[in-house]
Amino acid sequence: MAVYTQLSAETLAELIAQYDVGELVSAKGIAEGVSNSNWLIETSGKDGAGARFILTMYEKRIDLSDLPFFLDLLDHLAAQGCPVPRTIHDRAGASFRWLDGKAVALIEFLPGVSVDHPTEGQAYSVGAVLAEMHLAAEGFAASRANTLGPETSAQVLAECGEAALAEIAPALPATIAQAREVAEAWPTDLPRSIIHSDLFPDNVLMRGDEVSALIDFYFACTDAMAYDLAVTHAAWSFSSDGHGYRAEIGRALVQGYESVRKLGKDERAALPVLAQGAALRFVSSRAQDWIETPADALVTRKDPMAFVRRLDFYRREGGDLFTA
Amino acid sequence: MAVYTQLSAETLAELIAQYDVGELVSAKGIAEGVSNSNWLIETSGKDGAGARFILTMYEKRIDLSDLPFFLDLLDHLAAQGCPVPRTIHDRAGASFRWLDGKAVALIEFLPGVSVDHPTEGQAYSVGAVLAEMHLAAEGFAASRANTLGPETSAQVLAECGEAALAEIAPALPATIAQAREVAEAWPTDLPRSIIHSDLFPDNVLMRGDEVSALIDFYFACTDAMAYDLAVTHAAWSFSSDGHGYRAEIGRALVQGYESVRKLGKDERAALPVLAQGAALRFVSSRAQDWIETPADALVTRKDPMAFVRRLDFYRREGGDLFTA
Numbered sequence: 228m229a230v231y232t233q234l235s236a237e238t239l240a241e242l243i244a245q246y247d248v249g250e251l252v253s254a255k256g257i258a259e260g261v262s263n264s265n266w267l268i269e270t271s272g273k274d275g276a277g278a279r280f281i282l283t284m285y286e287k288r289i290d291l292s293d294l295p296f297f298l299d300l301l302d303h304l305a306a307q308g309c310p311v312p313r314t315i316h317d318r319a320g321a322s323f324r325w326l327d328g329k330a331v332a333l334i335e336f337l338p339g340v341s342v343d344h345p346t347e348g349q350a351y352s353v354g355a356v357l358a359e360m361h362l363a364a365e366g367f368a369a370s371r372a373n374t375l376g377p378e379t380s381a382q383v384l385a386e387c388g389e390a391a392l393a394e395i396a397p398a399l400p401a402t403i404a405q406a407r408e409v410a411e412a413w414p415t416d417l418p419r420s421i422i423h424s425d426l427f428p429d430n431v432l433m434r435g436d437e438v439s440a441l442i443d444f445y446f447a448c449t450d451a452m453a454y455d456l457a458v459t460h461a462a463w464s465f466s467s468d469g470h471g472y473r474a475e476i477g478r479a480l481v482q483g484y485e486s487v488r489k490l491g492k493d494e495r496a497a498l499p500v501l502a503q504g505a506a507l508r509f510v511s512s513r514a515q516d517w518i519e520t521p522a523d524a525l526v527t528r529k530d531p532m533a534f535v536r537r538l539d540f541y542r543r544e545g546g547d548l549f550t551a
Numbered sequence: 552m553a554v555y556t557q558l559s560a561e562t563l564a565e566l567i568a569q570y571d572v573g574e575l576v577s578a579k580g581i582a583e584g585v586s587n588s589n590w591l592i593e594t595s596g597k598d599g600a601g602a603r604f605i606l607t608m609y610e611k612r613i614d615l616s617d618l619p620f621f622l623d624l625l626d627h628l629a630a631q632g633c634p635v636p637r638t639i640h641d642r643a644g645a646s647f648r649w650l651d652g653k654a655v656a657l658i659e660f661l662p663g664v665s666v667d668h669p670t671e672g673q674a675y676s677v678g679a680v681l682a683e684m685h686l687a688a689e690g691f692a693a694s695r696a697n698t699l700g701p702e703t704s705a706q707v708l709a710e711c712g713e714a715a716l717a718e719i720a721p722a723l724p725a726t727i728a729q730a731r732e733v734a735e736a737w738p739t740d741l742p743r744s745i746i747h748s749d750l751f752p753d754n755v756l757m758r759g760d761e762v763s764a765l766i767d768f769y770f771a772c773t774d775a776m777a778y779d780l781a782v783t784h785a786a787w788s789f790s791s792d793g794h795g796y797r798a799e800i801g802r803a804l805v806q807g808y809e810s811v812r813k814l815g816k817d818e819r820a821a822l823p824v825l826a827q828g829a830a831l832r833f834v835s836s837r838a839q840d841w842i843e844t845p846a847d848a849l850v851t852r853k854d855p856m857a858f859v860r861r862l863d864f865y866r867r868e869g870g871d872l873f874t875a
Contacts, residue, residue: 340576342560
């Protein structure tokens with residue numbers, strides 16, 4: 228959560244002039260995005276009535292060859308009526324430009340706030356919009372492999388090593404074998420589409436019970452739709468430390484999803500292992516970040532145990548949890 | 552430049568409900584303010600047409616007993632037609648509230664961007680608006696002593712000590728005696744009003760050549776108006792490292808100021824020493840911060856030499872600079 232780069236008003240005004248959005252009126256660096264710098268931009272608008280945008284500068288982590296996939300996906304989904312911000316193209320039609328050697332994109336601003344403690348009604352809406360997104364994405368021509376699947380989780384944990392994992396928490400080394408099991412049991416023939424694959428509450432903007440925007444598609448990839456539901460289930464249905472399962476939220480998410488797209492029998496049967504895989508995806512990346520981030524760094528390290536607790540819960544209760 | 556505190560959407564919505572501004576629509580933590588956390592807030596507005604605000608949470612440095620002074624001053628100046636954001640009062644009429652043990656205030660959002668490299672036209676406008684503010688503030692009943700005057704600068708530099716100052720830069724120890732001289736030569740009978748006393752380019756929002764807002768009044772105090780012009784001169788008329796004096800900018804600032812409020816002979820005569828005092832105010836606070844901030848801290852330390860160069864310039868050229 229940072230603004231890595233300072234851009235002068237003069238530089239921003241010049242950049243904005245490359246788009247048909249009116250003149251720069253206001254620009255505030257915003258504290259969002261883990262690996263990007265972001266500005267909330269206001270312009271006079273094409274018609275003088277004012278318009279707002281998010282300007283994103285891609286600082287690191289993202290593979291720039293993936294950028295057209297992410298930005299075109301937003302346009303495709305928005306055109307299908309999904310609550311997703313559109314990419315603004317410049318006067319020459321480009322979806323991103325270069326500034327100081329970094330890629331930047333201008334993206335529609337959508338209202339809404341991210342909730343910390345969702346209600347059932349909100350979870351139901353999120354489930355429904357996730358399913359709508361899956362259906363809307365089916366017509367999208369491009370594809371992108373999931374680079375953070377169960378094999379990767381298993382490999383990352385193995386590479387961390389038992390000793391380093393045990394130093395973080397005594398329960399962590401056991402996840403090496405568990406991740407291997409999950410990778411071996413992973414279903415490969417479930418219905419696929421483009422999935423968000425990181426739909427945590429802070430990537431959903433809401434107004435009351437309505438979803439006003441899904442944002443931050445920078446992990447989007449081609450994979451099983453039911454896996455996306457499993458990720459969302461793991462992200463929304465627990466207290467953030469992973470201790471308390473909120474059954475009514477988990478149920479509402481799945482019900483909301485099925486109000487738009489009925490799960491197949493194979494998808495339902497796969498949900499327990501998919502949910503374990505979802506938990507392991509975050510266990511592994513958090514464990515890796517923990518080991519790579521010095522304890523005295525100013526960055527807050529995220530506790531992998533919050534997702535080990537989810538993993539344990541899915542191993543223990545997953546069988547009953549997802550039966551209709 | 553940071554957001555120190557995380558506030559959940561639920562907490563923000565509850566806070567906003569204490570004001571007559573409609574419902575919370577959007578909230579983005581913004582990377583502004585050195586000792587505050589700030590959010591750009593959008594609400595549905597009283598009439599449903601939408602409204603925007605800056606929510607400021609006072610984290611440190613500020614003496615809370617001064618807060619009513621700062622917030623009421625905004626209201627007074629805005630009512631006089633100055634481009635200054637109004638303080639929004641809550642339903643009970645309070646200009647600030649408490650949240651998690653910290654004071655928060657809701658302040659009008661005004662458009663505009665801060666320029667890095669001002670034009671003459673912009674400098675002229677800033678000078679004029681500064682003078683308008685001085686005149687508009689004359690009717691303001693409250694007062695606040697300047698806690699960062701020439702005596703303080705001299706004392707802070709003396710307390711830093713020659714050895715520590717020399718470690719930062721060889722030219723710094725000489726400023727101890729220079730600050731003492733300036734404090735002794737300081738005029739005490741110049742016309743006073745409320746002054747901003749920190750009007751750097753990032754505290755001015757502009758649209759083209761027009762000033763759309765003066766912001767960040769948290770150093771405002773009762774002092775000589777000509778001193779405020781001297782601070783603004785030091786802040787606007789040099790390259791940021793203090794090397795290059797931009798004569799046309801300095802001239803335009805003073806001309807703009809005098810287009811609204813003519814300087815007295817005594818004020819003009821005092822400008823060279825006032826400008827030295829302005830430079831020393833930032834030399835001393837930067838030197839102190841430098842010594843108190845570990846070299847490996849993630850915070851960028853601001854170089855006191857950037858203002859020693861301005862000080863030298865004013866000592867050398869000040870006599871001719873401000874003759875009409």
